[in-house]
Amino acid sequence: MIRLFLFIIPVLVFFSCGQDYTPKPRGFFRIDLPEKEYKKSPDILPYRFEVPTNSLIINNRKAAHELYWINIVYPQYKATIHLSYKEVDNNVDQYIKDSRGFVYKHTIKADAISEDVFIKKEKNVYGIKYNIKGDAASNTQFFLTDSTKNFVRGALYFNVTPNKDSLAPVLAYINEDIMHLIETFEWK
Numbered sequence: 310m311i312r313l314f315l316f317i318i319p320v321l322v323f324f325s326c327g328q329d330y331t332p333k334p335r336g337f338f339r340i341d342l343p344e345k346e347y348k349k350s351p352d353i354l355p356y357r358f359e360v361p362t363n364s365l366i367i368n369n370r371k372a373a374h375e376l377y378w379i380n381i382v383y384p385q386y387k388a389t390i391h392l393s394y395k396e397v398d399n400n401v402d403q404y405i406k407d408s409r410g411f412v413y414k415h416t417i418k419a420d421a422i423s424e425d426v427f428i429k430k431e432k433n434v435y436g437i438k439y440n441i442k443g444d445a446a447s448n449t450q451f452f453l454t455d456s457t458k459n460f461v462r463g464a465l466y467f468n469v470t471p472n473k474d475s476l477a478p479v480l481a482y483i484n485e486d487i488m489h490l491i492e493t494f495e496w497k
Contacts, residue, residue, distance in 0.1 A: 340386075342482045347489060354379070355394065356461060359493040361486045369393075381490075386479045387468040390487065395460045404460045408437075408452045411464070415445040418471070427453070432495045438487070444471040448480050449487055459496055463487070 347359035351366060354377050360366060361381075369378040369391065377394035395404055412422065420443035427436045436453035449465040465483060467476060 340478050342478065345485065345489075347493075353377075355459065355497050357493075357495055357497060358490045360490065364486070383483065386483070388465065388479065388483055389468070390463055390465050390483070390490075392461055392463045395462075397454065397456070397458050397460050401454055401456050401460060404454070404462070405452065408450070408462050411462075412439045412441065412450050415441050415447060418445045419443045427491055429494075434491075434494055434496070436491065438491065440484075442473070444473050446471060448473075448476070449484055451487065451491065453491065453494055455496055461494075463490075 343363055346362040348362050350356075350358050350360050356377075361383075363383065363385070365382045365384065367380045367382055369380045370376060371378070375393070379392050381390040381392065383389070397404070416422065419441045422442070423440045425438040425440070427434065427438065429435070433455045434453055435456060436451055438451040439449065441448050441450070447464050447466050450463065452460065452462045454460045465480075465487065467479075469476075473480075
């Protein structure tokens with residue numbers, strides 16, 4: 310009996326290794342995205358918009374002139390939309406140039422950069438949303454201005470290694486929130 314057993318095991322091992330083996334490809338965890346719900350931004354800001362209820366608004370003030378800088382944080386996705394506010398004093402062109410410069414610093418890792426122009430004359434809101442494709446550090450940036458008094462710049466960052474394939478569902482989800490922010494944005 311032992312001899313038969315010792316004979317069968319090597320034969321099974323020999324024949325089982327004869328076929329090609331392909332390992333299962335690496336996958337990513339499924340991400341369940343909640344339904345969209347929005348609330349109004351805090352009244353303390355010189356601007357208002359609707360923000361997702363599954364996010365947190367955190368003051369990002371680091372200096373006296375940064376009084377209205379905030380972060381919209383999505384803790385479950387390790388994502389943050391950084392919003393900075395500046396008062397315009399005949400320097401809106403410089404702010405727009407700076408914003409564009411921040412976007413195009415990502416060309417090293419970006420596959421493409423597209424621009425969407427926003428004009429809402431009835432609310433005096435004008436701006437550009439930049440969509441940065443690829444494994445860039447920031448996939449979405451934008452600015453909004455009334456071109457005479459106020460300027461807001463926003464940038465979405467994930468606190469994870471950029472991987473366009475694994476971030477795609479969350480990026481699309483948060484980009485919808487950014488579009489809602491832009492569409493509901495108004496100056497006080």
